[in-house]
Amino acid sequence: MTQKQITTTGIILIACVLVGALSGAIASVFTQRSLDTYLELLSDEQLVLTLSQVKPNPIPGTYEEALGRVVEAQDSLAWFYPAQEKSADPSSWVFASNSYGAGVVVTSDGWILVHDSVLPNTFSINDFSVLIAGEWYEPTEIIKDTRTEMKMVRIEASGLRVASFATSGEVQPGEFLFVLHNQEGVQVTSLLNQEWFVTDRAQRAEDYQRYWILQDDVEDGSVLFDSSGALLGINGSNKQTLPIQNLTLFIESVISNNATVYPALGVYVLSLEQGLNVDSAVLGASHGYMITSLPGYASAFVAKSPAKIAGLQNSDIIVSLGGVDVSSEYPLAKSLERYKVGEDIIVGVMRQGSYQEFTITLGEYNLLY
Structure with missing residues (x-):
């Protein structure tokens, strides 16, 4: 082989190596792009849940797994229908859409928690029937809670599946929350933000003044679950959700006394943290509840008010009960x-x-009251 042939062959070999390297780089780029696209598509299909680390034993997993737990939890829900619907086919779409809404089974022997918007005050026990896990039941009693716009309905039953209550009242923005109102499907939402909604007008000292605000419009009276399938709360109006922790006293009172029995101060108050446009130095307090009357009323106290009998006055600021501070983080009602x-x-x-x-x-x- 001549020197010229050797040189030519070397150039060809170098060119081949360069072309091969360039092809490999191009292939690598396209491979990486394809992998990125695949991972993006996979992420869309298998959305990983954002779970609060402050919750005990957070449950990781995919959206589909969380949805499966919520669907399974539906066996602890009671569906309210017009009394005449008992003869209808429960599997039909028309039947599902006729539901008044859902309640939550809280005892295995037949106590059910439900919002006023599902069963208005005009309803009697003869106006509706209850469907639980494919079985029909007839109501025997209704007890209303004037504090929370909730009701407890009693049916004759045994061995019912009871809803699991969420152990924490904390919910983080971005967490998947699952809403059920009727048997047509599950709606997915989240919190609008971490802030509590606080009312801007005086309320009874014993009434809750804080609610969660949801990202999406949901049906009044619908039931809210977290990604573990645990009950978080019941939706009222204006996307406001009352946490289940705020309903436990009502539930326990009805189960124990067959009636609502609540301790009370007998006074109207407004949270300082709502903003009274008054410097805290002037008030002498940065937290607590100011005793203040409703618009058009001279006094903030009801007749025979224990607070008034004890000597409290209008514009007093309640800052503690039993030595424990009260604030928007630890409400007076709680x-x-x-x-x-x-x-x-x-x-x-x-x-x-x-x-x-x-x-x-x-x-x-x-x-x-």
């Missing part, structure tokens, strides 16, 4: 639930910048 009707408690009050304590004998909510 703090009151630690006590019983007739019990004496020490209430800490800021009055014109001066801290004072009063002993109040708690009354009974339904007798005062």
